[in-house]
Amino acid sequence: MKGKIVMLVTVGIICMLLTSAMFVQFNTVQVIEESGVGAMRESELRSEYSELKSKSDEIEASLNEVQQSISEYQNQLTDNQGSISLLREDYNKANCDLGYTDVKGPGIIITISDRDELVEYYDLLFALNELKYAGAEAISINDRRVVNTTFIANIQDRYLVMDGQRITSPYTIKVIGDTKYLESVINIKGGLKDEMENNGKSISYTVEDELFIGKYNELIEINYGE
Amino acid sequence: MIIYITIAICSVLGILVGLNLPTISYSYSGYLAIAIVAALDSVFGGITSILKKNFDIKIFVSGFFGNAILAMLLTYLGEKLNVDIYLAAVIVFVGRMFTNLSIIRRMYIEKWAKKYEKKNGTKKATSEK
Numbered sequence: 001m002k003g004k005i006v007m008l009v010t011v012g013i014i015c016m017l018l019t020s021a022m023f024v025q026f027n028t029v030q031v032i033e034e035s036g037v038g039a040m041r042e043s044e045l046r047s048e049y050s051e052l053k054s055k056s057d058e059i060e061a062s063l064n065e066v067q068q069s070i071s072e073y074q075n076q077l078t079d080n081q082g083s084i085s086l087l088r089e090d091y092n093k094a095n096c097d098l099g100y101t102d103v104k105g106p107g108i109i110i111t112i113s114d115r116d117e118l119v120e121y122y123d124l125l126f127a128l129n130e131l132k133y134a135g136a137e138a139i140s141i142n143d144r145r146v147v148n149t150t151f152i153a154n155i156q157d158r159y160l161v162m163d164g165q166r167i168t169s170p171y172t173i174k175v176i177g178d179t180k181y182l183e184s185v186i187n188i189k190g191g192l193k194d195e196m197e198n199n200g201k202s203i204s205y206t207v208e209d210e211l212f213i214g215k216y217n218e219l220i221e222i223n224y225g226e
Numbered sequence: 227m228i229i230y231i232t233i234a235i236c237s238v239l240g241i242l243v244g245l246n247l248p249t250i251s252y253s254y255s256g257y258l259a260i261a262i263v264a265a266l267d268s269v270f271g272g273i274t275s276i277l278k279k280n281f282d283i284k285i286f287v288s289g290f291f292g293n294a295i296l297a298m299l300l301t302y303l304g305e306k307l308n309v310d311i312y313l314a315a316v317i318v319f320v321g322r323m324f325t326n327l328s329i330i331r332r333m334y335i336e337k338w339a340k341k342y343e344k345k346n347g348t349k350k351a352t353s354e355k
Contacts, residue, residue, distance in 0.1 A: 003283075007281070007283050008228065008232045010283055010286070010287060011229065011232060011233065011236075011272065012232045012233070012235070012236035014265075014268075014269065014286075014287070014290050015232075015233050015236040015237050016236045016237070016243065017240065017265070018237075018240065018262065018265045018266065018269060019236075019237045019238075019239075019240025019241050019243075020240040020241070020243040020247065021244065021261065021262050021265070022240075022244065022262050023240070023241050023243075023245050023247075024244050024247050024249065024250060024258065025255060025258050025259055025262055026244075027244075027245070027247075027249045028249040028250050028252070028258070029255065031249050032252050032255070042252070042253065
């Protein structure tokens with residue numbers, strides 16, 4: 001009798017287990033079929049998934065590569081363009097500043113000459129200073145370019161030397177710059193004109209629309225500075 | 227007779243439990259399916275042995291769980307080997323289920339046939355009288 005009860009209980013538990021497992025499975029299968037992938041076998045899905053995944057990986061890798069090379073090219077391009085134009089600008093500006101280029105533009109031709117008094121080196125230096133103050137971009141005296149290292153010196157009170165070469169009256173100063181400012185520093189009270197005429201030197205000027213100033217022909221040597 | 231009532235009641239209980247349990251993930255449903263087939267085979271085997279009067283609870287329980295676990299392990303192995311081993315399990319278990327079912331069928335048919343013969347025999351006997 002006891003054995004029979006044990007048997008019944010065991011069989012009952014097992015039947016319960018079996019049917020509950022079966023219905024869990026039925027539910028699962030139903031859910032899977034409703035979600036759409038149930039029509040395919042797992043192995044099919046697996047192989048398709050791995051195929052698609054490897055394909056997408058490949059495509060992604062190649063996309064990355066292409067994007068990388070594009071960005072590299074772009075970087076190079078912008079770098080090159082930027083540096084080239086910057087370098088060119090710098091180079092041109094440096095040459096212009098140093099006086100190594102011919103310069104063309106609007107400007108003024110000033111002629112200073114001896115009248116009652118000789119023109120002294122400080123007259124020319126004063127003129128240069130005034131013109132630079134007025135924003136002169138290129139200056140030449142007697143067609144010799146005035147550069148950074150230019151000096152004008154009085155040798156033995158007899159002649160004027162500019163950059164090691166003698167210059168004589170009349171002194172023709174060509175200036176390129178804003179003609180309005182340049183004219184004003186000449187004409188202003190106590191300016192270049194007053195200064196020259198009050199000290200017995202003659203001065204005249206003409207305004208030119210198109211003036212040409214040649215480049216500095218010698219080498220500037222830098223031996224001590226770094 | 228009481229065994230069938232027990233089976234029926236517990237099956238209904240099992241259905242109710244099973245319907246309320248959460249679903250399992252798709253990758254494990256294959257294992258559960260093969261375990262169900264193995265378990266069904268064990269149950270039919272048990273019924274056959276009851277009818278044959280050589281039912282042993284230890285053999286029944288160990289067969290129920292052992293076959294299910296073995297079937298699941300074989301399915302797992304097959305998946306690792308990329309061979310559909312679970313097909314072998316399905317064939318064996320379903321084949322045995324058919325054998326057991328036919329044994330059960332034969333037994334009941336014989337039983338009923340005997341009863342029928344008995345009835346008819348007694349009727350004939352009375353009518354002959």
